[in-house]
Amino acid sequence: MSVAATQKKGFGAMLWDYLTTVDHKKIAHLYLAGGGFFFILGGLEALVIRIQLIKPENDFVSAGLYNEMITMHGTTMIFLAAMPILLGLMNAAMPLQIGARDVAFPFLNSLGFWLFMFGGLLLNCSWFLGGAPDGGWTSYASFALTSPGHGIDFYVLGLQIAGAGTLMGGINFLVTIVNMRAPGMTYMRMPLFSWATFITSVLILFAFPALTVALFLLMFDRMFGSAFFDVALGGNTVIWQHLFWIFGHPEVYILILPLFGLFSDVFATFSKKRLFGYTAMVFATMLIAFLGFMVWAHHMFTVGLGPVANSIFAIATMAIAVPTGIKIFNWLATMWGGSITINSAMLWSLGFIPTFTIGGMTGVMLGSAVADYQYHDTYFVVAHFHYVIVGGTIFGIFAGLHYWWPMMFGRILNETMGKITFWFFLVGFHLTFFIQHFLGLMGMPRRYWVFLEDQGLDLGNLISTIGAFLMAIAVIVFFINIIYTAAKGEKSSPDPWDGRTLEWAVETSPPPFYNFKQLPLIRGLDPLWIEKTEGKGKMTPAEPLGDIHMPNGSILPFIMSIGFFIAGFGFIYHGDHAIWYLALYGGMALALGCMAVRSLKDDHGFHIKKEELEREAD
């Protein structure tokens, strides 16, 4: 993908470079490529769902395959598309924004990516090995235990491996932000995207362990005969629901908060104004994260937790609307009176505000425990979470890709195609999902593979399917745009948008692998903008030119992840035939062996000598 950076190297050398890289910018490319691949898969699964529902009692896919489609669509989009692309954007931008040369644990960064990639591949191998998981993305223990075949086992192992990678990514970002900010970059001078990365990483740190445990319990029940969810032996399936949603609700904030940060940066840049209410924005983000941990049971209103528990969770849920509202108004106020440039990145951001607000309002409706008994498990819920996840996360990802593409690849994405993508997607999205609110209110339940004729659902479903195809066209145009830009796109200067933050203060585009020759001195919020208004136009160095210490690349993360991948198959099939124990122990030995090599072998990194840096300047 990064044509400009690697065009001089052969393919083999480039491949080896990417397999062993610990550079946060290249890992960002990997995350975007991996996430993009799974995004296409998830999108195809969505199209299959919509084709099946284009007319009443359709027989495009069987009921069982439909269940696999909905499960894999949800799982893929959340764990394998949205999250990795977000981690990619964080990797690409956050270290530059805080003025760091790399992340705190470059090795872990690479390991996190490869674990995600092999976890995702393991999950998708299920398609070819007797059927994908079919318990819904929530995989409630009651059906997950009785689901025949190995589908759910792939779900458990695939997510376990990918989840471990994400947790590493979270800890890595936290330490990076705490320890590696450039001189003068206080917490309250960090760009909102970096703040959002920090807070999102906190959410990852505290939410993913609950998923880890839930997946272990399910794994033990399915593979080793334990009885956590087996009611006959005293088990309790509600435990799965609690653990899953203790993870699952923070997860949706993990998906949206980074984009809140990103939109803040985009609005400020293209309005040529300082972000309105910076402090309020930071604290609103924290408040959303805090409240986000206390609302998981609103997914379980109909479980029967009792009126007291339901009321507490309903109130907490509605309280989240307050900090979110603060954010919406601050974005509007940032644009108010600004000198606004409307390009693709800005269009996606502008489209996000009304779309996300609709999703937020239906969220408050769903948060009312009493009304929720009507909405529960209908298309109203489906419409709601697509409005927030697509309208927030996917719109934000597109905005972020347009905004940071020049920084990541040195070329500007084509504007015309960008606008075509936006309008097709916006129209397609609202056609698909707005009507689903009404389908849900008319009583159409989610996850059913057919609906009957003449119940008032025919037209709505047809419109919804047409909208899905418009979104597909938009995505195809976007991928053509990527190829076109890589081949013929306009070369970018390091600062194409007249930016305000440090990622636009690097010397070349894409940035050199050490990011900053001399760490910059930060004198306030929007540091580059301050230098521009004071007539200097570039950052003052905070240190004399000297040797730069950089980490060594390593193939170990890749091999270690392959080890876990093989061990995953061993776990899944060990009950079928004893030969699979070979895969189980072999895979674990490979992974743990790599870990041992990494621990026992010293790795001091290397230094880029001052003289080399001086030579490069000529």
Add this chain to the structure above:
Amino acid sequence: MTDNTNTNQIDPFQKQKNKEELKKHLISFALMIVFTVIAFVIVASESMEKMFVIPLIIIMAVVQVGFQFYYFMHLKERGHEMPAVMIYGGVWCALLTLAALGVITWW
């Protein structure tokens, strides 16, 4: 290259400080042992009401853990603000999880 590291070149002030800290560690260790013994004795002797014993032993566990964190793991010292934030964040999420699974899980 390696032999110069085994010589004691720490300044005496720092050494004294380390020593005083070790004394505090010993005191907290002794208290932890005492708490443990009390907890076991209370339960083994079956001398108290269940409603009273459970909160009591849990409080003693929390105090012990406080000693571990603040003395053994140095959470009280400077430069430990972020670790403290993250541990308390974890404890908060832990309490929510325990509340969910301990209180509102039934059939």
Add this chain to the structure above:
Amino acid sequence: MSQDHSLNPETMPNEPEKATLEGKNKFLGLWFFLGGETVLFASLFGTYLALRNSAADGPTSEELFGLGLVFLMTILLLTSSLTSVYAMYHMKNNNFKKMQVWLGITALLGIAFLTCEIYEFTHYITEYGFTFRSSAFGSAFYTLVGFHGGHVTFGLFWLIGLMIRNAKRGLNLYNAPKFNTFSLYWHFIDVVWVFIFTVVYLMGKVG
């Protein structure tokens, strides 16, 4: 290697474990990891609390648990926590040999603890037929206590690996953070055990 000189300075700084950026990163990274581990163990404790009375037809916690062995295990692990504090004390005084000795004692105490645990599990399985599969209580008990035991095992491999790897080269700024992160991890294992003996064994005995 040229870096080794900077990692073996003439005078060790007061806090060798936090003298380099890598050291500071490791220190914070491990603490944050422990924050996540808190939630991991909370989820296991929660599962145990929800299932601790679901013994089906198998033995209950009151029938199973004996306090003597658990008390011994507690003392072993608490003492190992203190010995690792001693090890860190000698690290700060730049006395590598004494540090290794105290770490060795820590490892022995850890192994003793683990032996007791293995004995305890085999005792339950052979004497009472109480296994991972006998009831939801059994699953929850072995999972919670087993996860802790797994952490102890991992910690022992970590510790022994560190001791052997660095036995010949002594203390420097590259490995001091590694010893320090290990000791933090070891204390945390002790923290978890304090709750296990309270919530699982003592509360299980009270009923």
